Amino acid sequence: MxxxxxxxxxxxxxxxxxxxxxxxxxxxxxxxxxxxxxxLIIFVYWPAALAFYRSFFIFDGYSINRFVGLNQFKFILTDPEFHISLKNMAIFLAFEMTLPLFGPIIAAEAIYNLHNRRHQAFWRFMLIVPAIIPALVLLLVWQYIYHPIGGAANIILEALGLPPQTWLADPVLVKPALMFTHVPWVGGVWMLVYLAGLLGIPPEIIDASIVDGASRLRRFFSIDLPLLWGQIKLTMILIIIYQIQGFFGILVLTDGGPANASLVPGLYLYHQAFGARASEAIKDFGKASAVGVILFIMILILSFMLERFKRSDDKGFSQ
Amino acid sequence: MNILPTWKELRSDWMLYLFLFIVTIITFAPLLLMVNISTKNSAQFAVNPLGVTFPFHLKTNYAFAFKLIWRPALNTIFVSITSVAIGIFLSSMAAYILAVFDFPGRELIFWGLTVLLMVPAILTLVPRYLIIVDLKLINTYWALILPYIAQRQVFNIFVFRTFFRNLPKEVLEAARIEGASNFRIYWSIVMPMSKPIIATLALLGLLVLWNDFVWPLVTLDNPELRTLTLALYQLASAGSAQWGIMMAGYVLASLPLLILFIIFTKPFVEGMTSGAIKL
Known part of the structure; x- marks a missing residue:
């Protein structure tokens, strides 16, 4: 032994x-x-760990740094403003799952189906160019378009004999107005991704479908769509992640207004840490960190749910 | 040259052409509006904001706008090119090591990187800001450059790794047999073969950093250092309603990336469609 x-x-x-x-x-x-x-350790792992740590404190960056346990979470989860931001987020997210999700697929299909190769390259170029224009520039142009005095939207309404609107300052119109800033929702880079997916379909499959006399529409639903399913699901995950945490466009155009009609969770977090434009709120980095933790958990849960949905789906495919 | 579709093409594809034409017009409408207004002085804008008005006031508007944004534009160019160049160098090196070699801890590092894909930017925004405050980097270029380098690492490493694994093994093997060092293989063989994917990742990185607004907004308030996005935002919220000058500024801010993209369209699209950006 x-x-x-x-x-x-x-x-x-x-x-x-x-x-x-x-x-x-x-x-x-x-x-x-x-x-x-x-x-990665200094600027991603460490801050991620710090976010959890800070979420148990009230911390203004200077003198106040007090441990409060789960109180920050309790406050946020019962804060009516946070509830409004979640509701607004859900509305934006629901819209993103319609036209903005399928627009790039339809545009990619249109380009892919052109018989003339050189025209494919031309239209591909034309549809990518808008993605290269800085997002802020486009937002500021839309800020002009929605401007109540001399803005293009009101000039068009006037020409049609309709009453002018206040657009971004109107609690009802503000959400559709924000959604409309990405018209016609064919989005450059995603269109490229789908186009790459379509070009990757083996030509034999297409030829076989043509021999079988399948129409373009039939081919789209029976061949292209199933083969693009991976990309579509990934787009969905990325849209969800972006909608839960994103707030850049709303910060620029409305800062969540009017009367919180366009407030989203990411902007709520930003206001906790850096103050709202309208009011000189007290900074609380602890509360902001706690919002970050809540949004992180939301993203995690939704991603896992989609991942499971994806897996059960893959099983279906192999059978 | 046959730029226009032939009758045969039109007959079979007219719906596609019509759809693409309409979609393109709608996409470009705000941009045309921007260019059109950038030619107007205040009087012309007051009378006819949407129509084309003569004479053009290009020189006044663009000269004034240029004076407001040249310095911020240089800041953005400096910060984004530095971060993208260092970021691509570091991430390609890491990806090469992870793709080619087997060594203790490789799985652990890879697992750690995969976990990072789950960490959203919103979670780290505030603590990242506090770290920059602690490092006394607020109001310096480093406040932007260092986090920007970190920000693109994970995505770049994953894309590079996939791309490197698909490179022909024989070429790397041949170089090794001839006695080339590992760094030499990476620098003189792998990197030149990776030009399309480098172009794609560099352009995507530049695009993201050029657009970034929230991070400079919270870390910079020195007017000397402010980036292009901050300058445009301030121009827009100044409340002067000098629309001609504002739009001229927007046009100028869009040009550098547009020119860069037109030059590099081919490698960019090649890289996007090479299969390394697997989705």
């Missing part, structure tokens, strides 16, 4: 030695990996 133990320990030692020597042999690999990992 003791012999066995000795054998075991020598075996273990030689394992350790070989592990150490393997690590030693890879020393330059670690060296070249270090800068990349250091950036």
């Amino acid at each position: 003791s012999a066995k133990a000795t054998a075991h320990s020598t075996q273990k030692r030689s394992d350790q030695k070989s592990l150490l020597s393997r690590i030693w042999r890879a020393r330059y690999l670690y060296l070249f990996l270090t800068p990349s990992l250091a950036f």
Whole structure:
């Protein structure tokens, strides 16, 4: 038995030695990996951990730093403003799952089905260009369009004999007005992704469908759509993640107004930490961190749900 | 040249052409509006904001707008090019090591990177800001550059890794047999073969950083350092309603990326469709 133990320990030692020597042999690999990992640790892992830690404190960045347990979460989850922001988010998200989800697919199909190759390249270029214009520039142009005095939207209404509107300052119109800033929802980069997917379909499949006399529409539903399903699901996940956390456009155009009609959770967080434009609110980085944790958990749960849905779906495919 | 579709093409594809034409017109309408208004002085705008008016006041509007945004534009160019260049260098090196070598801890690092895909930017926004405050980097270029380098790492590493794994093994093997060092193989063989994917990742990175608004808004208030997006935002919220000058500023702010994109369309599209950006 003791012999066995000795054998075991020598075996273990030689394992350790070989592990150490393997690590030693890879020393330059670690060296070249270090800068990349250091950036991730300092600016992603560490802040992510800090967010959880800070969420248990009231912290204004200067003098006040008090442990309050779960009170921040209790406050946020019962705050009517936070509820409004969730409701607004749900409305925006529901809209994003319609035209903005399918627009790029339809545009990619239109380009893919052109018989003339050079025209494919031309229209592809025309539809990507808007994605290259800085998002802020487009938002500011829309700010002009919705401007109550001299704005293009009201000039068009006037020409049609309709009464002018206040658009972004109107609690009913503000949401559709914000959704409309991405008209016609064929979005550049996503269109490219779908187009790449379509071009990756083996030509034999297409030829076979043509021989079988399938119409374009039939082919779209029976061949293209199932083969693009992976990309579509990924787009859905990314849309959900963006809608839960995004607030850049709304910050620029309305700052959540009027009367919180366009407030979303990300902007709610931003206001907690950096103050609303309208009011000089007290900064609380602890509460903002807690909002971040809540949104993170929401994203996590929804991603896992979609992942499961994806898996059960894959099973269906292989059967 | 046959730029216009032939009758045969029109007969079979007219619905597609019509759809693409309408969609393109709608997409470009706000941009045309922007260019059109950028030619107007206040009097012309007051009388006829939407129609084309003569004479054009290009020189006054654009010269004035240029004076307001040249410095912020240089800031943005400096910050975004520095971050993208360093970011691509570091991430491609890391991805090369993770794709080609087997060493203790590789699985752990890979697992750690995958976990990061789940961490949304909103979770780290406030603590990241507090870290920048603690490091006394508020109101410096570093406040932007350092987090920007980190921000693109994970995505870049995953794309590069997929791309490197699909490179022909024989070429790397041949170089190794001839005694090239690992760094040499990475720098003189792998990187030149990866030009399309580098162009794609660099352009995507530039696009994201060029557009970034919230992060500079919270970390910079020195007018000398402010980025293009901050300058445009301030121009728009100044309340002067000098629409001609504002629109001229928007046009100028859009041009650099547009020109860059037109030059690099081919490698960009090649990279996007190479299969490395697997979705």
